[in-house]
Every structure is written in C-alpha cells, then in structure tokens.
Amino acid sequence: MKVTNVKTQDIRFPTSKDNLGTDAVHVDCDYSATYVTIETDNDNFTGIGSTFTIGKGNDLCCKSIEYFKEFIIGKEVDEIEKELGLIWEKVTNHSQLRWVGPQKGVTHLAAAAFFNAIWDLISKIYKKPLWRYIIDIETEQLLDMLSFSYIDDVITKKEAAEIIDKKKQNLPSNxxxxxxxxxxxxxxxxxxxxxxxxxxxxxxxxxxxxxxxxxxxxxxxxxxxxxxxxxxxxxxxxxxxxxxxxxxxxxxxxxxxxxxxxxxxxxxxxxxxxxxxxxxxxxxxxxxxxxxxxxxxxxxxxxxxxxxxxxxxxxxxxxxxxxxxxxxxxxxxxxxxxxxxxxxxxxxxxxxxxxxxxxxxxxxxxxxxxxxxxxxxxxxxxxxxxxxxxxxxxxxxxxxxxxxxxxxxxxxxxxxxxxxxxxxxxxx
Ligand SMILES: [Mg+2]
CATH class of the missing domain: 3.20.20.120 (Enolase-like C-terminal domain)
Known part of the structure; x- marks a missing residue:
C-alpha cells in the first residue's frame, strides 16, 4: 500500500460566540483543527491527523504541512513504518524550515498533525486502536520510531527499554x-x-x-x-x-x-x-x-x-x-x-x-x-x-x-x- 496524497484542511468552529475556552489570555477562541488526510492507493485506508489552534494562524500550520508531503508521498506504508524515526528527524530538522523553528511554534504544531496522521494510518492497517498497536509492538522496534535527540543526557534508549520491558511484565496475558x-x-x-x-x-x-x-x-x-x-x-x-x-x-x-x-x-x-x-x-x-x-x-x-x-x-x-x-x-x-x-x-x-x-x-x-x-x-x-x-x-x-x-x-x-x-x- 502506497501513499498517494496528503491533503490539509483549515477547519474552524465559531466557538467564540459561546465564550468556550476563555481564560486569562485567550478571550475569543474559535476552536480550530489543522486537519490532515493521508490518502493511499487503497480506498479503505486513510490516515487522519490534526493539531489544535484557536483560529488565526491555522492556515500557517496547513501551509507548513505542504512542505512535509515529499517525505511520504509515493512511499509504501510499511516502509514509512520502518523509517518513521528517520522521517521524524527529517521533518523536524528540515534543512531550510528549521530556521523558522526549530522544533517549536507553527512548524512543530504542523509536524504534530502530520505525524498524528501517520500513526493513525499505521495503527488502522494493523486494525488496532493506536494505544494497543503501541503496547503490542516489540520494545526495540518502538524505540527506533521515537526521537532521543538532545535528551540522552537524561534518558538513554537503554534506560527507556528497561522501563518499558519492566512495565510489560505486569500486563495481563490476555x-x-x-x-x-x-x-x-x-x-x-x-x-x-x-x-x-x-x-x-x-x-x-x-x-x-x-x-x-x-x-x-x-x-x-x-x-x-x-x-x-x-x-x-x-x-x-x-x-x-x-x-x-x-x-x-x-x-x-x-x-x-x-x-x-x-x-x-x-x-x-x-x-x-x-x-x-x-x-x-x-x-x-x-x-x-x-x-x-x-x-x-x-x-x-x-x-x-x-x-x-x-x-x-x-x-x-x-x-x-x-x-x-x-x-x-x-x-x-x-x-x-x-x-x-x-x-x-x-x-x-x-x-x-x-x-x-x-x-x-x-x-x-x-x-x-x-x-x-x-x-x-x-x-x-x-x-x-x-x-x-x-x-x-x-x-x-x-x-x-x-x-x-x-x-x-x-x-x-x-x-x-x-x-x-x-x-x-x-x-x-
Ligand atoms: Mg491550561
């Protein structure tokens, strides 16, 4: 199964009319989603992802995702699953886009929506809710999909594996x-x-x-x-x-x-x-x-x-x-x-x-x-x-x-x- 297209939509709900979400600094929230649909050559499988914004600027997140598409369009989904850790580093450390980040603000919110859609697609292919897909995969495979860049002074992959493997011992057999x-x-x-x-x-x-x-x-x-x-x-x-x-x-x-x-x-x-x-x-x-x-x-x-x-x-x-x-x-x-x-x-x-x-x-x-x-x-x-x-x-x-x-x-x-x-x- 191949990814054929990545579509983004700027979805905004007029929630400011009801004062929903109002706090000390956000006084007129129009709850919005940067909504991503990953299409494949199999009509039964699409990946859906989003990030949350409160109105203006949602368009900027949509625009950023346009720049990420090249990393998955035309690729087999199982190849994306295997290379997910690498794709994450490419997107969040994009050689030009990183100047308007890096790993913060609009481009990072956009990356969240984009990867949320990828995880959705992968877990759907396994016919599992995402939480179950994560619990079921081998620890080593899971850790390869995650990013430990700039944090290994506090946690290493080895420590992470120990934490997860120890917890997995307490899972029920069913x-x-x-x-x-x-x-x-x-x-x-x-x-x-x-x-x-x-x-x-x-x-x-x-x-x-x-x-x-x-x-x-x-x-x-x-x-x-x-x-x-x-x-x-x-x-x-x-x-x-x-x-x-x-x-x-x-x-x-x-x-x-x-x-x-x-x-x-x-x-x-x-x-x-x-x-x-x-x-x-x-x-x-x-x-x-x-x-x-x-x-x-x-x-x-x-x-x-x-x-x-x-x-x-x-x-x-x-x-x-x-x-x-x-x-x-x-x-x-x-x-x-x-x-x-x-x-x-x-x-x-x-x-x-x-x-x-x-x-x-x-x-x-x-x-x-x-x-x-x-x-x-x-x-x-x-x-x-x-x-x-x-x-x-x-x-x-x-x-x-x-x-x-x-x-x-x-x-x-x-x-x-x-x-x-x-x-x-x-x-x-
Ligand atoms: Mg809060």
Missing amino acids: IDELNSTIFPAYTTAAGWLGYSDDKMKDLVKENLQKGWTHFKMKVGQDIERDIHRCKLVRELIGKDNKLMVDSNQVWSVNETIEYINQLKQFDIMFYEEPTNPDDILGFRKIKDAHPDIKLATGEMIQNKVIFKQFIENKSLDYCQIDSCRIASINEILPVLLIASKFNTPVIPHAGGIGLCEYVQHLNLINKFIITNNDLFLSEYAESCSEHFDNPAIIKNGGYVTPTNPGYSVKIKDSSLAEFDYNNGTYWN
Missing part, C-alpha cells in the same frame, strides 16, 4: 482485558473565565451529578474575582473533591508567589501555567517560595528539550503533555519516559478539538507500559465532540477505553463541509 479500563479524568468545562457566576454554578452542580470529583477553573484576570469564584466552587464541591486553578501564563513570577498566598485557603490541588511556559527557573522560584504547593504545566511546552529541563530541575510537579503541540508519539513517549524515570505524574492536557480523543490513547500507553507513578488523572473538557465520528466517551468521571482502529480524530464529513474556513458553507 491484553483484551485492558479494553474495560476507565481512566480517571477531571473536568474543566465548568470554569471558563467568560462564564457568569450563575452559569458556572449550574455547570458545577450538573457535573457533580454526573460523578465528577476533580474540577479545574480559570483564574488570572482579577485576583478579587478569582477569590470570589474559588469560594463559590469550593462551597459547591465540598472539601473532599479536588479543585485546581489555571491562570494560563498571565502572572509574573512575583505575582504568582503573591497570589498563591491568597488562593491557598481553597486547598488547590495544583496551580497550572501560572507564568511564562518557557520559564524553567521562574517555576522553580515559585516552588521554592511555596514548598507546600504543586505546579502543573506542559500544554505550551514547545518540545522535549524544555520538558527535559522542567522535569530534571523539578520545576513542575505534574507534567501536562499536549498531544498536538509537541510532534506526536515520536516525541511524546520520550517525554513520558523521562517523567517515569523521575517518578513525575503525568496529567495530559485536553479539550480543544481532538485533544480528548488523542489523550485517551496516551493515558493508556503511559499507564500500561511507561509510568512508574501511581497517580492516574487526565483532563477532559467537552467541546465540539458532536463533530467527531467517534468522540471520546466519559463514564463516571473517566475515559472509556477506545477500541476502534486508529487514533480517533476523524471529523464527520458533514462538519468538514460546513466549517472548512476556505470553502465551508458556514464561513461562506
């Missing part, structure tokens, strides 16, 4: 038993910053009834209002449920240290992205000032090298990898392996478009063959799930294990036709 896993999640859906107090309270009550026990809310526009909202939510959820806050990078290091003093009274499980996502030493200063609190970050950590420093320096307590910001499985698994080595819990970022569908696979891979930590939790923020053929399913506050072949982000044809930013009926 792997199908894992299909009944429910992976615990927390919800962000009640606490968007643009929501009124009444809307937020109604959503918290509704989500409590649905069985959620962990709630995250957005803070960061005004500390007095943050205190007011935290008080409202804490009163509603009681002292046994967990509350987290996310200020989406808006504070300086010093402001964070000061505001944590005022928010501590609400027993916050973690403070997410308090300050600039590149500030490895700043995060550490916050932790040194408040040794009793926990920091979480990762959705905007741009590559595995920055993750390496955050984890090794103990600048974060919870590692929030994003499925579409760093460049797919090839880069995500090495970060999970570093986290495992340092016994750092991983709580993947989700929401947006397709992120929940992606993390349901990453959670299982991490749980079953990578992590040494025993905290299992993942974000869930229901948004636009109605546009997916097979959206992530939640039961009793946890992700139901996906069993369909592939990596789960196929958007319905009708939604593509309506919300394509270039020629969709909605935008026309």
